[in-house]
Amino acid sequence: MNKKVLMQGNQAIAEAALAAGMKVCAGYPITPSTEVVELLSRKLPAYGGRFIQMEDEIASIGVIIGASAAGKKAMTATSGPGFSLMQELLGYAAMVEIPIVIYNAQRVGPSTGGATMPQQGDIMQTKWGSHGESPRIALCPSSVEEAYNLTITAFNLSEKYMVPVVILADEILAHIRESITIPESDSFEIINRRNNAPPQEEYLPYKVDHTGIPILPPLGGGYRYNISGMIHGDKGVPNLAPETIDYCIQRINSKLKKHYNDIVMVEKMEEENSKIAVLAYGSTARPAKGAVKMAIENGIKVDFIRLITIWPFPEREVREIARRVDKILVPEMNYEGQVAGLVKQSIEGAAEVVQFNKISGLPIYVEEIYNQIIKIERGEK
Amino acid sequence: MSKLDKYLRLDQFPHFACSGCGHGIALASMVRAIDKLELDQNTTIMVCAIGCAGRLPVYLNFPSIRTAHGRALTIATGIKLANPKLKVIVFMGDGDAAAIGGNHLIHAARRNIDMTAIIAINEIYGMTGGQYAPTTKSGHFASTAPFGMIEPQMDICKLVEAAGATFVARGDIYHVVELEKLMLKAISHKGFSVVEALTNCPTQFGRRNKNSRPSEMIKNIKEMTITKKQAEQLSKEELEHKLLRGILIDKERPEYIEEYDRITNFQEEGSLK
Numbered sequence: 001m002n003k004k005v006l007m008q009g010n011q012a013i014a015e016a017a018l019a020a021g022m023k024v025c026a027g028y029p030i031t032p033s034t035e036v037v038e039l040l041s042r043k044l045p046a047y048g049g050r051f052i053q054m055e056d057e058i059a060s061i062g063v064i065i066g067a068s069a070a071g072k073k074a075m076t077a078t079s080g081p082g083f084s085l086m087q088e089l090l091g092y093a094a095m096v097e098i099p100i101v102i103y104n105a106q107r108v109g110p111s112t113g114g115a116t117m118p119q120q121g122d123i124m125q126t127k128w129g130s131h132g133e134s135p136r137i138a139l140c141p142s143s144v145e146e147a148y149n150l151t152i153t154a155f156n157l158s159e160k161y162m163v164p165v166v167i168l169a170d171e172i173l174a175h176i177r178e179s180i181t182i183p184e185s186d187s188f189e190i191i192n193r194r195n196n197a198p199p200q201e202e203y204l205p206y207k208v209d210h211t212g213i214p215i216l217p218p219l220g221g222g223y224r225y226n227i228s229g230m231i232h233g234d235k236g237v238p239n240l241a242p243e244t245i246d247y248c249i250q251r252i253n254s255k256l257k258k259h260y261n262d263i264v265m266v267e268k269m270e271e272e273n274s275k276i277a278v279l280a281y282g283s284t285a286r287p288a289k290g291a292v293k294m295a296i297e298n299g300i301k302v303d304f305i306r307l308i309t310i311w312p313f314p315e316r317e318v319r320e321i322a323r324r325v326d327k328i329l330v331p332e333m334n335y336e337g338q339v340a341g342l343v344k345q346s347i348e349g350a351a352e353v354v355q356f357n358k359i360s361g362l363p364i365y366v367e368e369i370y371n372q373i374i375k376i377e378r379g380e381k
Numbered sequence: 382m383s384k385l386d387k388y389l390r391l392d393q394f395p396h397f398a399c400s401g402c403g404h405g406i407a408l409a410s411m412v413r414a415i416d417k418l419e420l421d422q423n424t425t426i427m428v429c430a431i432g433c434a435g436r437l438p439v440y441l442n443f444p445s446i447r448t449a450h451g452r453a454l455t456i457a458t459g460i461k462l463a464n465p466k467l468k469v470i471v472f473m474g475d476g477d478a479a480a481i482g483g484n485h486l487i488h489a490a491r492r493n494i495d496m497t498a499i500i501a502i503n504e505i506y507g508m509t510g511g512q513y514a515p516t517t518k519s520g521h522f523a524s525t526a527p528f529g530m531i532e533p534q535m536d537i538c539k540l541v542e543a544a545g546a547t548f549v550a551r552g553d554i555y556h557v558v559e560l561e562k563l564m565l566k567a568i569s570h571k572g573f574s575v576v577e578a579l580t581n582c583p584t585q586f587g588r589r590n591k592n593s594r595p596s597e598m599i600k601n602i603k604e605m606t607i608t609k610k611q612a613e614q615l616s617k618e619e620l621e622h623k624l625l626r627g628i629l630i631d632k633e634r635p636e637y638i639e640e641y642d643r644i645t646n647f648q649e650e651g652s653l654k
Contacts, residue, residue, distance in 0.1 A: 023463065023650070024459060024463050026459065045641075045642075046646075046648055047650075048647070048648055050638070050642075050647065052462060054455065054458075055488040056484065058455070058485075059458075059484075059488070060455075062448070062452045062455025062458070063456070063458050064459055065448075065456055065459060066428075066446070066455065066456035066459020066460040066461075066462075066463070067459035067460065067462050067463035068459070069446055069456070070426075071464070072463040072464075088449050089449055089452060092448065092449050096446075219426050219444045219446060219460060219467070220423065220424045220426055220444060220460075220466075220467040221423075223444065224422065224423060224442055224444050224445075225445075226390075226439055226445045226446070227447065228439065228446075229449055237390070237439055238436070238439065
């Protein structure tokens with residue numbers, strides 16, 4: 001039977017990681033994500049896993065890449081400053097296609113910023129923080145229950161597509177406590193990476209089939225191949241031939257595009273003949289949804305779209321909304337409007353994007369978003 | 382065909398190292414030690430990172446993972462946490478291990494995780510064109526020390542000893558039989574073991590320091606190192622420019638993962654439920 005429990009966001013993420021079969025966690029203390037490593041340090045040994053506190057976040061992500069290369073599901077938990085330090089090896093993991101899960105509880109930045117307050121400022125860093133271009137998936141939970149479920153999804157996608165997955169939450173979700181329903185362990189799917197490599201004599205680590213996803217058996221599992229962050233062809237050894245560079249970069253970046261429909265998730269509420277849409281994600285999506293409901297109750301037709309997957313960016317779904325409405329309101333806890341920019345880029349002028357940015361470290365409230373909807377409705381915005 | 386050929390990825394040759402480079406001698410010593418120990422080629426994992434030394438294990442026919450600059454020990458730590466039964470050997474250069482990876486080196490030594498770090502010391506960043514390393518001696522020249530190195534030289538053996546490494550040895554590519562024995566002992570040691578292997582870089586270091594003949598450089602290395610016994614005969618002044626060779630530390634301390642599993646009552650996955 002499903003279990004109803006009161007849980008903190010961080011706790012839900014830790015519990016779900018255990019349920020997903022995560023066996024190695026490495027971390028470095030940082031607010032507001034620390035409860036995850038505290039909880040896992042206590043629980044992992046009983047689940048056949050090991051926790052280690054490393055000397056910094058660079059080492060933490062290094063450990064989980066090593067553990068995953070040796071065949072175990074692995075994760076780390078961090079926030080802005082630590083996430084910045086992880087960018088080097090995040091790019092490495094994406095390049096060598098070793099699956100890892102990183103939980104980033106976004107806090108006020110830049111720099112030390114404000115450790116105990118939320119922001120949605122790491123959207124771009126998640127995708128573009130490492131040098132060069134490499135793939136990652138990022139998921140934005142909006143509730144504690146969803147944090148639990150998306151953590152399992154994060155491990156599944158990571159294993160399936162051999163790619164780093166970032167659970168991109170924020171301080172609100174990290175620390176909020178909600179009553180959630182924990183699913184029975186046999187009620188959700190657990191995906192493990194493929195391990196049906198051809199015999200060693202025929203095996204080439206980065207030779208892919210129609211899926212575009214390599215099969216990398218665990219280090220020490222009987223295969224002697226090389227994993228390298230240097231440009232590599234099918235063999236996995238350094239190779240800087242122009243055609244190999246082209247092939248390598250094309251392949252790692254196109255594999256998620258190939259499986260877009262399986263990776264991209266959004267939640268939508270559509271009204272007939274609405275002229276306005278509200279597009280939100282993460283903790284901001286909850287007041288946004290509340291504001292949309294309030295507007296509908298007051299006779300204003302408003303569409304609602306919540307981005308659950310933020311990378312790859314759900315450009316098709318966003319374009320669809322843009323075709324339906326004239327204006328899209330994007331409330332975000334950041335200065336530039338990082339997602340608003342992505343929306344504009346995706347819809348190429350098909351609708352007007354109205355930004356609402358709040359960077360005070362306070363959550364965005366329902367009334368604030370509702371007032372924006374009213375202003376748009378009256379033609380004041 | 383040599384009996385060591387099975388340890389090489391022959392299809393990757395010719396290798397990239399410059400002629401006269403001593404790294405191959407250090408690497409070969411390691412391979413011979415592995416052969417003597419009859420380690421399983423499938424469960425001995427080579428971890429390396431960036432630089433001349435960092436690229437070499439790619440030529441070896443073991444499961445190998447080449448990581449980002451300085452991070453080899455962190456990835457090695459993860460491999461051990463996932464599967465402590467694997468033998469993990471980390472091959473690094475001095476810049477890789479002691480500069481960019483210095484913090485990881487300290488903490489790996491402190492934890493005493495069962496793995497071997499082999500550090501090839503040639504006093505220079507060879508791959509990027511001869512910049513000074515933390516191991517460059519004061520007064521030596523490098524492309525970024527055109528007026529001479531003013532920083533003092535780092536003693537990696539002392540550093541890891543202070544940090545808690547349970548096996549520390551220094552060898553050099555002249556005393557190659559001894560180097561192989563040191564590596565053999567290090568690899569067999571339970572806990573974090575470090576072997577410093579003094580090698581030469583004629584192309585980037587030798588050229589800038591008026592001594593680029595490999596044979597001369599190796600002779601200099603030979604004269605630079607002394608055994609503990611030889612050291613006893615020398616005065617303090619005479620010792621100043623010498624480096625001790627041989628096993629410097631060999632002690633027992635609980636190995637990290639054994640200790641972790643013991644105090645946490647770690648349950649192997651298969652034994653659950």
